[in-house]
Amino acid sequence: MPELPEVENTRRYLLQAGLPGRTFTDVQIGWVRSVKRPSVEEFVLGVMGGQVQDVQRRGKYILVPLSKDGQPDDPTLILHLGMTGGLRIHPRSRPLPPMLRHSFALDDGSELRFLDPRKFGHLWLVADPRNVLSLLGPEPLDDEFTAEKLAQALAGRNAPIKALLLEQSIVAGLGNLYADESLYLAGIHPMRPAAGLSVGEISRLRDSIINALTTAVAQYDQSRIEAWPEPPFALSPWTIPRRSGEPCPRCGTPVELIRVRGRSTYFCPQCQLPGGRLVP
């Protein structure tokens, strides 16, 4: 379920744990299908000996630029946590956690551990990250994510707005939960055809996406500090209950569950009317 806030929090955890400056001394791939590019052998050889320069994020992707003896084409390690992925930096002496898929040994005796029960996480090692990230839309917490840009991306699209918010080419970083939360905050029904949204609604949706993600990042950041040296677990930094029948926190109407493109979608039938409506 990692979406932008969880991935951003993971990034900050890796920074705080001191990953930059460390050098990879060994790589163990426990599920070869996770490695998307290049071959598993090339991936392992490419990562080993690489010194971590930084930990960055783009959408739901974590970018780890490496330096290898000042070679001209320094590679970048890219990680995607999929649905159930998580990263930990642990001393090598610490018992292996369940569902460990990959291990990246570091030169100080610690280890970057990739946990991933469902095996939906992915790894890349590329010279140019743009090869992997080229289809991503705007970064929602950057200035580039404007209402005009969102309107442009939604123009001519008649699919349900909920479905389009899950497309990473529209906006990068939203998943099922924060898509619901953003629509709830904006007072927009998830089944509304995107092209039918007014300029005002799109502007409100853009603001709500930013609010939902910003609020969640702040909550995660605070709890990350409190939970150090482990990342926080089991936070629920959204306001729309993810359980049908629970009262809407704004109006008390029972929240409803529908399927949009096969995805569980929670919304308030009063605050998010199918025909659209101004939110107070």
Next chain:
DNA sequence: AGTACGTCCTGATCGC
């Protein structure tokens, strides 16, 4: 091109 659905995965939960 846009839209929708199946697929990969396995732990947790549901229903009989």
Next chain:
DNA sequence: TGCGATCAGGACGTAC
């Protein structure tokens, strides 16, 4: 109580 069926969903492939 036990066990098989179902659910969960990020990203991609395939089909219409």
